[in-house]
Amino acid sequence: MNLNHSATFDRLLARSAAINRAGWVLLSALTAHHSLGQAAPAPTAEVRKADTPVPLESPEPKSVLLPGAEKTHTPVSEESPSARLASILKIQSIDQRQERLIALGIEMGKTNPERGMQMFLNDFPPALDQQTFGVPVLRHWAEKQPLKALEACQQIPGGERRALAYSAVLAGWASVAPNEAAAWTLENLSGIYRRTAIARIGKVWASTAPRKAAGWALAYSSEVDQLFSLSEVMDTWADAYGQDAVEWSLALAAGKLRDFTLSKAMFKWADYFPKTAAEWIITHPETLWLMPRVAARWGQHDPAAASAWLDNNVSATVAQESRQAMVLEWAEYSPRIAFEWAVTYLKGSSREVAFSAVFSKWASEYPQEALLSALDLNDETERHIALASVFSAWCGQDLEAFSAWLKQQKPGIEKDIGIEQLADVLISSKPADMLSEILTMQNQARLQRSLTLHYQDWKLIQPQAAEAWLKLHPNAVRLMPP
Numbered sequence: 001m002n003l004n005h006s007a008t009f010d011r012l013l014a015r016s017a018a019i020n021r022a023g024w025v026l027l028s029a030l031t032a033h034h035s036l037g038q039a040a041p042a043p044t045a046e047v048r049k050a051d052t053p054v055p056l057e058s059p060e061p062k063s064v065l066l067p068g069a070e071k072t073h074t075p076v077s078e079e080s081p082s083a084r085l086a087s088i089l090k091i092q093s094i095d096q097r098q099e100r101l102i103a104l105g106i107e108m109g110k111t112n113p114e115r116g117m118q119m120f121l122n123d124f125p126p127a128l129d130q131q132t133f134g135v136p137v138l139r140h141w142a143e144k145q146p147l148k149a150l151e152a153c154q155q156i157p158g159g160e161r162r163a164l165a166y167s168a169v170l171a172g173w174a175s176v177a178p179n180e181a182a183a184w185t186l187e188n189l190s191g192i193y194r195r196t197a198i199a200r201i202g203k204v205w206a207s208t209a210p211r212k213a214a215g216w217a218l219a220y221s222s223e224v225d226q227l228f229s230l231s232e233v234m235d236t237w238a239d240a241y242g243q244d245a246v247e248w249s250l251a252l253a254a255g256k257l258r259d260f261t262l263s264k265a266m267f268k269w270a271d272y273f274p275k276t277a278a279e280w281i282i283t284h285p286e287t288l289w290l291m292p293r294v295a296a297r298w299g300q301h302d303p304a305a306a307s308a309w310l311d312n313n314v315s316a317t318v319a320q321e322s323r324q325a326m327v328l329e330w331a332e333y334s335p336r337i338a339f340e341w342a343v344t345y346l347k348g349s350s351r352e353v354a355f356s357a358v359f360s361k362w363a364s365e366y367p368q369e370a371l372l373s374a375l376d377l378n379d380e381t382e383r384h385i386a387l388a389s390v391f392s393a394w395c396g397q398d399l400e401a402f403s404a405w406l407k408q409q410k411p412g413i414e415k416d417i418g419i420e421q422l423a424d425v426l427i428s429s430k431p432a433d434m435l436s437e438i439l440t441m442q443n444q445a446r447l448q449r450s451l452t453l454h455y456q457d458w459k460l461i462q463p464q465a466a467e468a469w470l471k472l473h474p475n476a477v478r479l480m481p482p
Helices: 016-017 021-037 081-089 094-112 112-124 128-144 146-155 160-174 178-188 191-206 210-218 225-238 242-250 256-272 272-280 285-302 302-311 316-331 336-344 348-365 368-376 380-397 399-407 413-428 431-438 443-460 463-472 474-479
Strands: none
Touching: 081 431, 094 128, 094 380, 112 128, 112 146, 128 146, 128 160, 146 178, 146 242, 146 316, 160 178, 160 191, 160 302, 178 191, 178 399, 191 210, 191 225, 191 463, 210 225, 210 242, 210 272, 225 242, 225 256, 242 256, 242 272, 256 272, 256 285, 256 413, 256 443, 272 302, 285 316, 285 474, 302 316, 302 380, 316 336, 336 348, 348 368, 380 399, 380 413, 399 413, 413 431, 413 443, 431 463, 443 463, 443 474, 463 474
C-alpha cells in the first residue's frame, strides 16, 4: 500500500504519553521534510541525451522523454541541460514544473551527476525548486558512487539544506547497500544530520528487509536516534505487513520503547484494516490501551460500525473512551459532524471532554458558527463548557473581533464566561483594566474565583501596582478571601 498517512503522533493515549518529549519534538521536525527525500517514480520512455557523453559503469537504462518535448532518435540533445532547466523553471504551473524537475534530476543523477550538482548549486535560487531537482540527482548518483555524492554535499551550506542532501544520498546508497550506508552514517554524522539520515535509511531498508532494519534501529544507544529510525521503520513495515510489525513490537521488553513501536505499527495497521486491528487487540488484553486510537481510525471511515462493534466487544468504559477518541479525531476535519455525533453517542465526562475539544477546533476556524451551536445546548454545564472553549479559541484567532463582540453583549452568564477567557489572555499586559472588567461580572462565584486568581498572580509580579489598584477598588477587598 502507498497511501498518505496522517501526521506523526499528536495525541498518544495512556502509556504512550511516556515517550521522551524531546524525541517527539524532533520527530515533528522530521515529518515536515519527510516527503522531500522520497524517490520519484522510475521513468518509462526515452529522453534526449546530455551534450557531453558520460562513461557509465553499466549500460544506460532507458529513461523518459520530458513532458512537452518531441521524441527524437538523435543521441545528442539540441539543448544543453542548463538550457532545458531554464525552460522548465519558466513553467507557471507548480505541479508541471515540479514533475519535470524531478524527471530531469533523475536523468542527471544517472547520466552526469557532477554536472547535475553544478546545476543545483549555480542555476537555482535557494527554494523548493532547487530541492525538487537536487534530491533525485543526489539519490541516483549515490546508487553508483555514494562517496562522491557524499563529498559533494559539503558544497551545500550547512544546516537544513545539507541535512536534506545527506539524507537523499544515504537513501540512495541504502537502496543498494543499507549496511554500508548505515555504518558510514554512524561513523561520520552527528546531530540532526545523523537523525534525518538514519530515518531515511530506516525507511528504505524496511521496504525490503523490515526485520533487519528494525534490529539495526534497536542497536542505538541514543534514545532520540532510536525514535527517529524506528519511527520510519515501523511506519514502512506496517504499511505493508501490519500484523507482523505489531507482533514484532509486542515481543520487545516491556517499556516505553515497546509502547512506541507498538503504537506506531498498530495505528498504521488501523489505517487500512481497523476492524482486524481491533480484533487483534481483544486477543491481546495487554494492548487494550491502544483501542481508543484504533477506534478513532475506524471512526473516520465507518463510525456506526465501529460504535456497534465496541458495544459488543469491550467494556462500557473502554467503549466510551473509544467514542471520545473518535470524536476528537473527527473534529480535526469536520467539527460540526463530530459535534452532532457526540450529542447522540457520548455521555458524562467523555461528552464534556469531547465538547471542549470539538468547540475549540470549530471556533478556531468559524467562531460565530460554533457560538450559535454552543448556545443551543440545553444542558447548562455543557453549554458553559462549550462557550468557554469557543471564546478561548476566538481570542486566539482574532482578539480584536472577540473584544468588540464582547463589549456589545448584555450582562449575563455568557458575557461572564467571555470576560474570564479574555482575562486569561490580557491579564499579563493589562492587569488593572482586566481586574476592573472582572468586577462587572454578574455571577458572584465566577467573579470571586477569577478576581482572586488574577489579583494574586499580579501581586506576585508587581506588588506595588496591585496594592495601588486595590486601594481604588475597596469593594474588591470584600470579594476576595483574606
